Amino acid sequence: MPLLSAHQLAVSKRDRLLFSQIDLSVAAGELMYVKGPNGAGKTSLLRVLTGLVSPDEGRVHYRQQDIVKSRDVFHQHLLYFGHALGVNRSLNGVENLHYWCSQHGVQPDEGEIYRVLGVLGLVGLEDIPVNNLSAGQQRRVALARFWLKTSAEVWILDEPFTALDVQGIGLLNERIVAHLEQGGCVVMTSHQALEVNYPTQELVLEYRI
Numbered sequence: 001m002p003l004l005s006a007h008q009l010a011v012s013k014r015d016r017l018l019f020s021q022i023d024l025s026v027a028a029g030e031l032m033y034v035k036g037p038n039g040a041g042k043t044s045l046l047r048v049l050t051g052l053v054s055p056d057e058g059r060v061h062y063r064q065q066d067i068v069k070s071r072d073v074f075h076q077h078l079l080y081f082g083h084a085l086g087v088n089r090s091l092n093g094v095e096n097l098h099y100w101c102s103q104h105g106v107q108p109d110e111g112e113i114y115r116v117l118g119v120l121g122l123v124g125l126e127d128i129p130v131n132n133l134s135a136g137q138q139r140r141v142a143l144a145r146f147w148l149k150t151s152a153e154v155w156i157l158d159e160p161f162t163a164l165d166v167q168g169i170g171l172l173n174e175r176i177v178a179h180l181e182q183g184g185c186v187v188m189t190s191h192q193a194l195e196v197n198y199p200t201q202e203l204v205l206e207y208r209i
């Protein structure tokens, strides 16, 4: 049974048909790459898969339930990492993650947020406003969600490797593979060469005029 599937999706923006008749299916342990040039519609497709945006045509299913009807259950089991980090730059990393956890029904164990920030190489930077961190460090704060929301089996990731150094890419790579090996699934975009050492499916979107 697929964890996430989509049937005959079509999306237009400003009278331009980005894509149509898209079918996809991602099962436990499967990784799908969505590829294509700038403006092809990759982010638009990912946002439809999260249920944040409705397609013009088609349906998305989580565990064979239409996500329009099972939205709350789906979102409990979804981790979406988009272009916008969704961090408050005047708060520090710990405060941001406490807030994010409270918004997403995640109850971290005592000390878990500090432990995860340590895994992400942010020891000593936990109490500094995010505004004063580098671009890659800011992304690492947001990436801590990948370690904290353990209930999420569907990961939808829009260019998650952006701004990370080699060590950060390696860390995220390992986390993604561990998630897949534990029975999760991942749909992601990336403009870089494939970084995840794992079998992939590919969905290629062409740029349509």
Ligand SMILES: Nc1ncnc2c1ncn2[C@@H]1O[C@H](COP(=O)(O)OP(=O)(O)OP(=O)(O)O)[C@@H](O)[C@H]1O
Pocket (backbone or CB within 6 Å): 013, 014, 018, 036, 037, 038, 039, 040, 041, 042, 043, 044, 045
């Ligand atoms: N909210 C919106 N309103 C109008 N047009 C939009 C909107 N969102 C996206 N578009 C248009 O849809 C097209 C596809 O955008 P999208 O962000 O999905 O592409 P992408 O393949 O993810 O591109 P990139 O590789 O640059 O990230 C673009 O031409 C963009 O201008």
